[in-house]
Amino acid sequence: MFYRFILSLVILIGFTSTPAFATVQPDVIEDINEQPPLEVSAESEQPLQRSEVRDEFLRARVVSADIVTSEIGGQNLETQIVTVELLSGDRKGQVEQINVGGTSDLIDADRYAEGDVVIVAEVSVDQEQNYYIYDRYRIPGLAIVVGVFLVLAVVFARLRGIGSVAGLLVSITVLMTYIVPSLTGGGNPILVTLSGTLFIVSVTLFVSHGFRLRTGVALVSTMTTIGLAYLLSVFFVSVSQMFGSGTEETFYLQFVLSQSQGVDIDLRGLLLGGIIIGMLGVLDDVTMGQAASIDEIKRANPKLGFKELYTAGMSVGRDHIASLVNTLALAYVGSSLPLFLLLTINEASAPLWVLVNSEFISQEIVRTMAGSSAIILAVPITTSIAAAIFAKMKVTKEMKQMSSGHHHH
DSSP states (O other): OHHHHHHHHHHHHHHHTSHHHHTTSOOOOOOSSOOOOOOOOGGGSSOOOOOSOEEEEEEEEEEEEEEEEEEETTEEEEEEEEEEEEOSSTTTTOEEEEEEEOSSOOOGGGOOOTTOEEEEEEEEETTEEEEEEEEEOOHHHHHHHHHHHHHHHHHHHHHHHHHHHHHHHHHHHHIIIIIHHHHHTTOOHHHHHHHHHHHHHHHHHHHHHOSOHHHHHHHHHHHHHHHHHHHHHHHHHHHTTOOSOSSHHHHHHHHHHHHHHOOOOOHHHHHHHHHHHHHHHHHHHHHHHHHHHHHHHHHHOTTOOHHHHHHHHHHHHHHHHHHHHHHHHHHHHHHTHHHHHHHHHGGGGSOHHHHHHSHHHHHHHHHHHHHHHHHHHHHHHHHHHHHHHHTTOOOOHHHHHHHHHHHHO
């Protein structure tokens, strides 16, 4: 009976957190401490007009690449004359010559060799075509990377690996078809990300781990933790005086959306939404791991009650906390490592405490602390729910044999 109740609750929550349902809900979330508005000139109040310049992106193969060195003002300058053959578009097979560099020494990323495949931008101005190298063509390499990941997932995790890949595809689909379009369309960042993440976790947990009681426990625990973690994140962001403007990209995003679509995006809400999405994957790991541990402990010793299951579960959970908090912190630091190095180099121009006080550094600290706090909260929440449910579960011989079989695998 309780299992049916869990599944009914899952279906109800999954329905109410779907994108279609979220769009008709009233905006019940008030922005905390309104962020400073972005000031724009009167001339730029109207949406940007389409430029007469038209860009088209084509694939091309480098036929030859020659470096020419020149000296200007006592400084040696390198220019690479790259000859490419277009591989796509109306002018497929056409050969073009493109100059790269000429203003400073060429860096490794701008040095091309015969056989390299690149992306060429064709700029048409007044029916005249000009070409420049936009970037290297990386899709085949990315396909190899994804292929290796899929093989590893299927070979070592088997059906669970296939389920995890399917769950990943669901997450990406929701992000690209609901969360991102809703945010760029002017949707409330907090409402959009909360409804999107609740839908993601409602589907991906069962796709990845199967329709089992432990999965239902993990889902309820994850949703409960997300709610508490959101409230905690609001407090952290408010007390730290965060406005979501810690990077240049956020200002650029706000300006582009304001000028091109007339959308005034809430940067603080976007920061909170990013924190929630960032902690979702880690919460999945914690809640599922805790629920599975207590389930297996109960199967191994059916006589254990709530107190014994909770104690054993917390023993496992504390080790989980110790490892994942460090993992989360290193993940945030690693993603922003170049900027951390840049700030360290600039320490001569400002004291260390001023650099730490900057919104960029403070924002990463808040992200890490909010995510780590969510992990810590998830362990006792999941352990309590799982211990209460599994303590009442009657373990049959078949269930014990299934558990023993899982251990042998």
